[in-house]
Amino acid sequence: MTNRKKAIITGATSGIGMVIADHLVQSGYSVIVLGRSEKKLGVLKDRLNLSNSNCDVSTVLCDLSSFDSVRKANESVKSLTKSIDLLVLNAGLWNFEFIESKDKIEETFHVNLLSQILMYNELEGLIPKNNESKVIFTSSGLHQGEIQFEDVEFRQNFSGFKAYRQSKLAILLLTRWLSKQSENSGISFYCVHPGMVNTQLGRSAGWFSRSIFKLFGKSKEKGAKTHIHLIDENTQLLQNGEYYANNKVTKTTKYSYQMEEANKLWNIVQKYLKN
DSSP states (O other): OTOEEEOOOOOOOSSSEEEEEEEEHHOOEEEEEEOOOOHHHHHHHHHHHHTTTOOOEEEEEEETTTTTHHHHHHHHHHOOSOOOEEEEEEEOOOOOOOOOOSSSSBBIIIIIIIIIHHHHHHHHGSOOSSSSSEEEEEEOOTOOOOOOGGGTOSSSSHHHHHHHHHHHHHHHHHHHHHHTGGGGEEEEEEEEEOOOOOSSTTTTTOHHHHHHHHHHHHHHHHHTHHHHHHHHGGGGGGTTTTEETTTEEEEGGGGOOOOHHHHHHHHHHHHHHHO
16 A cells, blocks of 8 residues: 555546546555545545455545635645645636635636645645656636736626636646746646536536537546546656647647746735735
């Protein structure tokens, strides 16, 4: 057990995250799964035990819409492991109306970006800088436009699409920014576009949007393929800081390569996390 590689994953109680978690236990990882529903975590743990009776799975309650919950979850993770070989930050949401998180922050921005970075910040010390460790973020092909710094929470004119789009662009920018920081040497960062997947991501949408996800979305198994490729592939054969779709590096918008904007965003995120 002690020689197993350790993986942390969020967003694994449904959708592509569940497929990724199953692959991890089948691959021999010791897995810690974070989720906000104790019932769903229990169901997932039972499922993984059925998949591989020799698997090593722990569960930790974590509500990504609460900084306090994320910090408590991180402390629980630290009590369960002293090393993290793989950090898969997959959880996310897409709201179609303005909703504030428990910390009074627009929820899409909070869950899809701020809590992801908070989790990385607090667990980074457990990640070996051995040129084998990986941090994988889930982004999206909808990473268009620019960061709206003047109203980053879209409080003046909320759009669920714009909030989601911006959160995924932000993840892409910060994946590249983190990969270029000298203190992160020895850790590889990647972000993934899984494609349109028939999951519960658009559950708060109207019936028409839900129908689009259902009719045109790929299966969760197909949606997880690029994550699994990054998990299994040797870091020497991957490009640190890059955006992957369909198992390969994929070109993104010109704006997403602007590290000045990424640095500005990083500083704003850190201010939120200090409150």
